[in-house]
Amino acid sequence: MSDVNESPRPATKGITAGRGPNGRSLAVPIWASAVWEAESAAEAHTLARSARPDEFYARHGNPTVSAFTDAVAALEGAEGALAFASGMGGLASIVFGLCSTGDHVVATKSIYGATSAFLNGPAARMGITTTWVNGNEPGALAAAVIPGKTTLVIAESPSNPTLDLVDLEELGSITGPFTVIDSTFATPFTQRPIEFGVDLVLHSATKGIAGHNDVTLGVVAGEQELLDAIWAYGILHGATPSPFDAMLGLRGIRTLDVRHERQCSSALTLAQRLEAHSGVSAVHYPGLPSHPRHALAIEQMDRFGSVVSFELARRDGFADLIDRVKLVRCATSLGGPETLMCEPWTTTHSGLDEESRRAISIEPGLIRMSVGLEHPDDIWADISAALERS
C-alpha cells in the first residue's frame, strides 16, 4: 500500500494525476469561462500581477487546463507544465520566451518540418540563428554550443519521420544553454527526459496524449522558473489552449498507458514483418536490432514507440500502396486509434527544399506509419496484400 502512495508507477499516475478542483466528480469539469470575477479591486490587481492564476482571465490560466498540465507534470516528473493551443504554440513560446535577438540555438537536423521552418523562418527573422547538427553523432550537440551565445539546444527523439534517437543523458549533461526535447513520439509512458537532466520536455498532445485525432493541443513540462518566462511570453502570443481540448487531453492521459502499450507492441510486430518483406528496402524502428541506436533505445526508452517508417523498394510506390490499402488511411498525424500512413516527402516535410529533405534522409518512397489500435494481424493483412499487388 505504501508503495502505491509514495511512489506510484507511471500507469497509476496516469489515473491519479490532475484531479483538479472536481468536487466529487471523477471527471474534471470543463471551465468554459473566459473570465472570473474578483472579490475586490485589490484582488483584481493581485491576480493581474500573478503568474499563472487559474481564475482571472483564460489566456492567463484556467482550472481545467491546470488539471491537464498537473497530470503531464506528474508523469514527466517535472516541477510543472504549461499547455498551448498546439505543439507548435509550445515550441514557438519556448523559443520566443527564452531567446532574444542575437541569441543562438543548436537543433537536431532530423526534426519535425514545422519546427525547422519556425527556426529558419520567424526565429531567424528576429535575429535568432540556428546551427543544425546530426543528433546521431555523439558529442555533436555539445560541440555546437557557443558559450555565452547559445540559449537553447533543441532535439527531437525519436525524430519525425526517420526515428533517429538523441542520447538523452548526453543532452541532459550540456551546461550553459537550456536543453529541450520534443518527446511527442515517445509520450511520457515511454521516456522521461527530465530524469536524464533535460530542462524542458515538449509534446504535441494532439498526438498520443490526447490520442483520438480530435484535439489540437501542446504541452511543455519543466522547471517553474523557465515555465514562468515561457508563460509570460505565451500570454502575449496567445496560443491559449481551449478548456475543452485540455479536458480531452486529460481524458487521453487516463488511457494512454494501455493504448500506447498496444500500439507499441503492434508497431514492433509490423516493423519485423515489413523488414522481412521483399517489397520493402529499409525499416526504421528503434525496437529493431537493425536500428543504429537500438542499444540506446533499450537504455532510455521503456517501449519503442507507435511510429514505424519504411522505404519501399519502388521509390514511386507510395501512391499505389495508398490506393490499395483498405484499412490503413492516408493522413499526416500520429498516436490516434486509426493506423495512418503518410509520405513525409510530399506532406510533413514538403516545406523544406529537396536538398534539405535529402540531407535528413527523407526521400520519395519513405513512408511514416502511425500504428493504431486495430488488431496487428488485420493491419498486416491489409499492408501485405497491398504490397503484393503494387
Ligand SMILES: Cc1ncc(COP(=O)(O)O)c(C=O)c1O
Ligand atoms: C514531433 C512533432 N512535434 C511537434 C508537432 C507539432 O504539433 P501540433 O501539430 O500540435 O502543433 C508535430 C506535429 O506533427 C510533431 O510530429
